[in-house]
Amino acid sequence: GATLRPCHVEELGVAGNIVRHIADRGARARTTEPSAAGQCPKWTLIFDLSAVDPAELPSRARLELRFAAEEAAAAETAGGWELSVAQAAEEVGAGPVLLRQAVVSLGTPVRAELLGATWAHNASVPRSLRLVLALRPRDTGTCGRLAEASLLLVTLDPRLCHPFARPRREAEPSVGGGHGGSCRARRLYVSFREVGWHRWVIAPRGFLANYCQGQCSLPATLPGPGGPPALNHAVLRALMPSAAPGPAGLPCCVPARLSPISVLFFDNSDNVVLRHYEDMVVDECGCR
Structure with missing residues (x-):
């Protein structure tokens, strides 16, 4: 079946684990730059990127533009248009042109990739973009009239990539097909579609939640190299069944270390929200 690559946005085909949809901050009071007679006007866009952590590496920065529907239909021309994107100068006006691209129609959203033109692929995201x-x-x-502008920004935060983020699999079977084997983390992919959350969760489509399973009898209770330290209580409980059988039973295989995920979703007011959820992914298991 299809696999889910870790730290990868499948819908866009790029590396990343955080997706943001950033609206043009100057939309309500958009500045139209003066234009010479017979020329189409220019528009100034402002995007606030201060919420992006410096550790995040950009993998996609796509400008998305929509033009007024009634004017777009009337403005169709056989030759199409040329879209130019320039960095805004410190004072009024435009700086150097960052990119130019042909536009066939204004009836559908116009998209332009800014990564590599606005800032380098391996550079940190700026605090703001004009x-x-x-x-x-x-x-x-006929000149078109800009109705809406937004920025689709995908970044990769290496701190959210963890050892168990591996290709998608169903819940991994235990050794022997039952609950055998030593206590350890097993891979489990949670699909938001399968749990009915896909109607309001934008990204990701799911995540590797993992779970703990396995025996906690000796010597499995003792930690392996680099594993979580065993609790003295768990070691003693593992010794008890052989020394004095009773109702207490063996220690339980439970999460010993968890990591967070970020989820982009629509809230009750249809606002796009990015939220960080702690303790969502089981990274290590131990006997407790």
């Missing part, structure tokens, strides 16, 4: 857009018809045609 851009100046220009859309010019290649032949004689």
Whole structure:
């Protein structure tokens, strides 16, 4: 079957574990740069990126533009348009042009990839981003009117990638097909679609939650190299059945270390929210 790669956004085909949809902060009072007679206007966009942690590495920064529907239908031209994106200058006006690309139609969202043009692939995300857009018809045609602008930003936070983030599998069977084998973490993929959360969770589609299973009798109760330290209580409980059988039983195989995940979702007001949830992924197990 299909596999789920760790720290990878399947829908976009890029590495990453945090997805943000950032609206143009200047949309309500968008600045239209002065244009010479006979030329189409320019627009200034402002994106607040202060919530991005410096440790996050960008893997996709896609500008998404929508133009007014009624004007887009009337502005169709055989030659199409040329979209140019420039860095906003410190003062009024545009700085150097970062990219140019052809636009065939304004009736569908126009997308432009900024990563590599606005900042390097291995560079930290800036605290804010100010851009100046220009859309010019290649032949004689009507100027479009920008209705909405947003930035789709995908980043990879290495701290959220963990040893058990491996290709998707169903719950891993225990040794011998039952509950045998020593206590350890088993892989378990949780699909948000299968639990009915896909209607409001945007990303990821699921995650490797993992679970603990295995025997806690000696010597399995003792920690292996690099494993979590065994509790004296667990060691003594493992010794008791052979020395004095009773109702206490063996120690239990439980999570010893967990890590968080980030989830992008719609809240009750249809706002896009990114939230960090602690203790969602079992990384290590131990006998307690």
